[in-house]
Amino acid sequence: MKRHVSIAFIAASLASTCAFAQSGEPFNIGQIVPTSGPVATIGLRQSYTVQWWEREVNSKGGIKGRQVKVHQCNDEASPEKAVTCARDLLAKGVVLLINSSVTGPVRATMPLVKNGPVMIVPSPNIMPDPSTYVFQVSPSDLELTRAIAEFLKKNGTNRLGLVAATDASGEVTVESAKAIFPGAGIQYNLSRIDLRATDASIQLASVAKSDVKIIFSAYSGAGAATVVKSYANLGLTQPLMVSYGNISDPFVALIKNDMPRRLLGIGLKGMVPELLPAGPGRDRLLYFAKSYQEWRNERYDQLNLNALAYVDVVEQILRNVPNPADAPAVKAYLEKTPIVSYQTLRFSPRNHVGMNANDIAIIELKDGRWVAAGSIR
Secondary structure (H helix, E strand, O other), X not given: OHHHHHHHHHHHHHHHHHHHHHHHOOEEEEEEEOOOOOOHHHHHHHHHHHHHHHHHHHHOOOEOOEOEEEEEEEOOOOHHHHHHHHHHHHHOOOOEEEEOOOHHHHHXXXXXXXXXXXXXXXXXXXXXXOOOOEEEOOOOHHHHHHHHHHHHHHOOOOEEEEEEEOXXXXXXXXXHHHHHOHHHOOEEEEEEEOOXXXXXXXXXXXXXXXXXXOEEEOOOXXXXXXXXXXXXXXXXXXXXXXXXXXXXXXXXHHOHHHOOOOEEEEEEHHHOHHHOOOOHHHHHHHHHHHHHHHHHOOOOOHHHHHHHHHXXXXXXXXXXXXXXXXXXXXXXXXXXXXXXXXXXXXXXXOEOEOOOHHHEEEEEEEOOEEEXXXXXX
């Protein structure tokens, strides 16, 4: 009898020890991100925010007594490499996957998480089927296009020059333009360009007609700087609007010698804190802005904001879902719980895109700062 009691006591002690050891293990998070290649800037800017968040959380004792460990894999914006990254990270047992890449690589990895874990993406070009375990934190490209249309209508302008890439992201841009602009009474001249092109003069000349009051360069990466340089070489004077991914100090520094007369951008309201209502969202943004600048000695940008949204989603999952590796439980949590970041993300069983046109602002670079855009009439 004593022997049985001793065995039971030892077994219980071992179980308790194992449970404690398991609870003390870090939360392993996977991140697929292009930190080299043609869109390295997109990946690096997001990566810095993830590093900031990892340091911030762990310096305060972690989450539920556990540290957070982010395992990063560079996919170089290649669908094939993204698939390899996803397989490697899943083999490591990550409880959540962040895919910070561009359209093609994100799409290539989506079938790999059909049974979980939950994958969070920031690409506006991804509109996940709500039956999946994929959640997108940015407004969709369709909503971004709708916001541009509203801005043009408010400014009494119904003509737009549009330059889009020939890649998968550019194809989404073209489809969004077809879906939104004609119904809004906006005519647009479209030209496509390869991301590897070193000159965009032909494309710009074809869209910058005399009655076109604004030109939108709708893609990110090194190719976007090519458009700006050609814009300057042609002596164009219309305002130039750049896309979501180019609202950053590094991009501005890259084009400083070819700066258009007016540089506009389409981004989130969080790029201009004054556009946010007072409350937890603005407080979160201001804290991040101060802390991030102290750490990196630089200002945050749109890509940093994208990443802040998804790390805030990840943190709320880790804090509130007992087992973050339980994809159905995480899915149910996200579909019913608003996530407060600098702007509130609202997913639902019918929509896995967290923001919409109400979260978007057309902004303008003035005296080195992004502010709400003025009139283009």
